Amino acid sequence: MGLNVKKQRPVNLDLQTIQFPVTAIASILHRVSGVITFVAVGILLWLLGISLYSQEGFLQAAAIMNSFFVKFIFWGILTALAYHICGGIRHLLMDFGCIEENLATGIRSAQVAFVLTVVLSILAGVLLW
Template sequence: MGAILKKQRPINLDLQTIQLPVSALASILHRVSGVITFVAVGILLWLLGLSLSSPEGFMQAATILSSIVAKFIFWGILTALAYHICGGIRHLLMDFGYIPESLTAGTRSAQVVIGLTLVLSILAGVFLW
């Protein structure tokens, strides 16, 4: 019988103590914003179909979009779309070599994407309200 090897690996199961780098957080948020955008397409297509169905359907869609809850949901959709576009451009720039593959460049580009999305989110909020 061979000797039993004891693996000496650190185990940390407390997820609240794990600090993700900003570039990892940006990557996760890019995936989440993609899912939100995908689901939003269904909602927006439903509203478009409703508004094009008849004059009464248009008024119903306008009434739905005038509520504060619908505006908040629409603001969330616009924010997710803005983040997904900014993150996608970041990934394309990295793929084509315009952003170097280094920790500092990845961190800085992730910070720029998050900051730009915050600005676009505020602008979307001003536009909607």
């Protein structure tokens, strides 16, 4: 005999009014960057396969990479990979006990991961263009 108890919880489905903490944003972006990196592996392997097939294939891959749109996508892939690596190192340092697992340290390490990603993203842009 289960009691039908109605729970009085506030329901807020307007995501624009919710302010996520930095640690939540870091976690969500780490997952998104992992998915982007996973999908990008297929694209990059396809491009590598074309370039290694023959000399004409290499020239075709080089021509594909000369497009601004493709360079922009490649820059996005490199940025996602950089963030995923920074976030992964952050998690490994916490798992091994090198970084304390408290709110202040979590916020600071997330901010460091963001800053490192921006620096690596700018570096990737300089190298691509």
